Amino acid sequence: MARPNVSENSSKEEQLIEKLVSVRRVTKVVKGGKTLRFSALVVIGDGKGRVGYATGKAREVPEAVRKASDKAKKSMIRVPLREGRTLHHDVHARIGAGNVFLRSASPGTGVIAGGAMRAVFEALGLHDVVSKSVGSTNYHNTVRATIEALKSVSSPRHVANKLGKKLSDIVARRDTHGSSEKEQVAEKN
Numbered sequence: 001m002a003r004p005n006v007s008e009n010s011s012k013e014e015q016l017i018e019k020l021v022s023v024r025r026v027t028k029v030v031k032g033g034k035t036l037r038f039s040a041l042v043v044i045g046d047g048k049g050r051v052g053y054a055t056g057k058a059r060e061v062p063e064a065v066r067k068a069s070d071k072a073k074k075s076m077i078r079v080p081l082r083e084g085r086t087l088h089h090d091v092h093a094r095i096g097a098g099n100v101f102l103r104s105a106s107p108g109t110g111v112i113a114g115g116a117m118r119a120v121f122e123a124l125g126l127h128d129v130v131s132k133s134v135g136s137t138n139y140h141n142t143v144r145a146t147i148e149a150l151k152s153v154s155s156p157r158h159v160a161n162k163l164g165k166k167l168s169d170i171v172a173r174r175d176t177h178g179s180s181e182k183e184q185v186a187e188k189n
């Protein structure tokens with residue numbers, strides 16, 4: 001369930017993409033019986049490299065979704081994207097029993113992901129990515145692992161600054177490494 005939302009706090013009125021991943025009924029057993037509440041997991045992003053997630057609980061579903069989206073706006077992270085469409089490199093993360101593998105993809109591949117991971121990628125603005133979730137199918141763990149994997153993505157500019165090298169050295173290595181693999185495959189055929 002995606003609904004664009006205009007943030008009241010920003011003066012430039014950026015459009016946010018809100019994805020409702022799951023809604024669960026939760027009950028608390030008390031002396032007088034059971035109290036019924038709803039728990040909502042929401043992923044929110046701007047479609048340009050920022051994404052966040054949160055959960056909210058309330059007696060009504062819309063209120064739970066609103067609480068979750070307000071929390072998610074505060075916990076947004078920035079992810080560097082290659083050409084604005086894919087990841088710079090492959091990443092892996094594990095939360096609980098859920099393993100997540102994310103791979104960069106060539107143009108035109110599309111988003112190859114399931115349920116909860118797809119919501120994160122669509123909110124983030126990724127257009128080409130191949131992903132695999134192994135182990136737990138729990139929505140919360142899958143979303144958390146996906147966000148953790150995305151936190152570990154670093155851009156070539158960041159790596160160059162960290163190593164004290166020029167950006168052209170880092171990018172040139174990546175290009176020559178990729179072309180040498182292609183040449184090796186061509187030689188085998």
